[in-house]
Amino acid sequence: MGNLNSASLHSIVVDEEEIYVLSSSESIAVLEGANIDGVPLSEIGIPQFWWKIISGSDNLALALHRGPETFGQWWFLVLCLIGDEYKRVELLQGECESCDWTGWIATPLSNEIYTGSPDRIAAFNRAKTLPVVGCPECGGRLNKHAVWAARS
Numbered sequence: 001m002g003n004l005n006s007a008s009l010h011s012i013v014v015d016e017e018e019i020y021v022l023s024s025s026e027s028i029a030v031l032e033g034a035n036i037d038g039v040p041l042s043e044i045g046i047p048q049f050w051w052k053i054i055s056g057s058d059n060l061a062l063a064l065h066r067g068p069e070t071f072g073q074w075w076f077l078v079l080c081l082i083g084d085e086y087k088r089v090e091l092l093q094g095e096c097e098s099c100d101w102t103g104w105i106a107t108p109l110s111n112e113i114y115t116g117s118p119d120r121i122a123a124f125n126r127a128k129t130l131p132v133v134g135c136p137e138c139g140g141r142l143n144k145h146a147v148w149a150a151r152s
Contacts, residue, residue: 098140105146
């Protein structure tokens with residue numbers, strides 16, 4: 001365990017909010033119990049599960065944000081690189097409507113992931129316009145609005 005300094009973390013702006021994108025080594029340190037600026041992270045169980053999925057993809061990243069809406073706590077986010085920009089996503093199970101593929105997908109259509117954005121409604125509406133991906137097996141339509149799907 002250790003202490004990370006937010007000033008040394010890579011920050012970007014997503015949906016008008018400062019987000020800290022963690023490198024692989026920073027992600028591992030945080031998941032092993034490191035705190036940031038002396039503030040412990042409130043929940044690491046779910047992000048540890050996410051890390052198993054994120055670490056296998058070049059397009060996904062573990063990130064953190066903090067502000068008035070997070071009550072001063074660091075909250076985890078999953079980001080997906082779409083083109084040259086990171087977008088907020090939620091990881092969940094998806095299914096192909098054409099074949100029997102089921103697997104992990106990333107969807108930007110979850111209200112909770114926009115906590116901290118100054119205009120959550122606008123951010124959510126922008127997410128609706130992101131390009132969707134098809135089934136990684138057959139290219140068919142997935143049952144949810146997915147901007148990323150895990151390869152089998």
